[in-house]
Amino acid sequence: MGKKIGIYPGCCFQGADVHNYDILVAFLKNMDLEEVLLDRSACCGGGVIDETNKLIVYGLNARNIALAEEAGVDLYTPCNTCYMIIAKTKLALDSDPKLKEKINEILAEEGLEYKGTATIYHTLNLIRDFIGLEEYKSKLKRKIEGVKVAPYYGCHVLAPNEVALDDPENPTLLKEILEPLGVEIVDGYKNEYTCCGYHASYTNPQQKEQLAVKPLEGAKEAGADLVATPCPLCHKAMDGHDEPIIQVLQLINVACGMTPEEALFHYNKTPVNLAL
Amino acid sequence: MKKIKYIARIKRYNPDTKESYWQDFPVEVEDSLTVLELLMYIKDKIDGSLTFRAFCRSAICGSCAMVINGRAGLSCKIQAKDKIRNGVIRIEPLHHLPVVKDLVVDQEPAFDKFKKIKPYLVPDPKKVPDSLNSESLVTPEEFKLYDKQTDCILCMACYGSCNALEGEEKYLGPFQLTKAFRFIADSRDGVDIEERIKLVEDHGIWDCVQCQMCLAACPKGIKPAEDILELRRIAKDSGEDNPGTRRAKHWFADVFATGQIDKWHLPENAFGDEVGKEMTKQLEEEFRARGLKEEEFGPQPFDGIEQFQKFLKRLVKEAE
């Protein structure tokens, strides 16, 4: 078994989306990483608990990070939003000793402490910094050829700037992760960086619908067969339309030798067909 | 001084012919130019017809905002050399506003929305005396609540990069909502909170998709997206009942009960209508089709949830 990594299972890995958890576990296995499930972790707040109070968001996520630190691991989540919110919390606590002290006082009741030693990972920086691009490539067993793939980052890995995982003005990381899979990259398409709208799903479903189709249509216009996103929420918002979309982890799992069935393609609403 | 070579790729618009196109300007210029100085250089030396708006050149008047490499910002505040990507800087007018010519947009539609939120203080007679001989006191703590938001220079960089406007052009906009928050938070303001909240309900706070682009755009470090969450909180606390406020209430209750949200019941809880019920029922069918047992449909409390609940209660108390 390889290196250990702490898994933060946010809401997109449970209930209706429990297959995302299986996709994640398969990916870790393919990368020869050992999963340490942070099973007492709690919801990051999803940008909704802020509507109750921001201090609660800091507290919840300081606790999530502290759980990883207690287990001696870094924290990894594939969800763009979880990543952004947890990374924002880390920034806030690391730059404000008073806030950190206040939160630690409350955490002490559960026997926990936020130290600030754990790194927050999302699939993008996990592959680049934790696994390493070369090591990642060495784990891939076959090429997925004959398919034109449009990378779709989603918002929260590129904004706000303080937590961006790549140069927001010319990101290349997703392409660097997808290219070794053998697929042909189609980027620079219309609405490549338009939001998927997921976070309006409840507050204004029409708004969500308006936005979700824009990157899909842009990608198709540019000749892509398939859109690939690292974010399970973007995927949820955009799946089910005419143009197929897939999670990057699913594609990686296939390139690591799994069948589309094993990579759980059948949970995608819009069918994804790869000629393997 | 060091000179560097690169291409300024500028989006042009000619109002006479209604033509819009990208034009490349290869330049060799000092590496110390701001994007605005680069534009002035091009206007001066290469193409006198290039049109843009600027005034103070020191990030205070708010007239020079544009989109540079896909990200909105003040051209007078941004160093050109930091913006070269593969030998090119891409410059275009702010999005979501009608283009007048080249990089100049018509700000009027955004100002019209701004006016809707009553962007001014209506003095509260209890706080603001009408005689000039006595003072209207604001404590440092009170001011801290909206100090940052008063730095807004109405440059519209946030507006020009807002995703909510991409989906819904009637959306009020980020700086408009930040301003609404600023007056609600102001202890001297005499308008009822309920009334101020009403002003931001229609195509306002609930249309925002929390993409965070306004944070990335603002030259003053203002965070409209976070002010919008504050406004939603205030709407909830002042008794508003809609899918947004119901979602917030259930979200917190779910996390308190199990550590996670219950996505199974969230549609019926948030929408509270037939559509929501139908969505929850559909999920149920999906779960059954997958062979899940009923206790697997929603989250279950993790071991040690009582400790977590104590923690959460303390947090809530501290937050108050």
Ligand code: SF4
């Ligand atoms: S977070 Fe909301 S207000 Fe800010 S840019 Fe995104 S959609 Fe617009």
Ligand code: SF4
């Ligand atoms: S909030 Fe910031 S970006 Fe938006 S108008 Fe005000 S100063 Fe400009």
Ligand code: FES
């Ligand atoms: S010219 Fe005044 S803000 Fe840039």
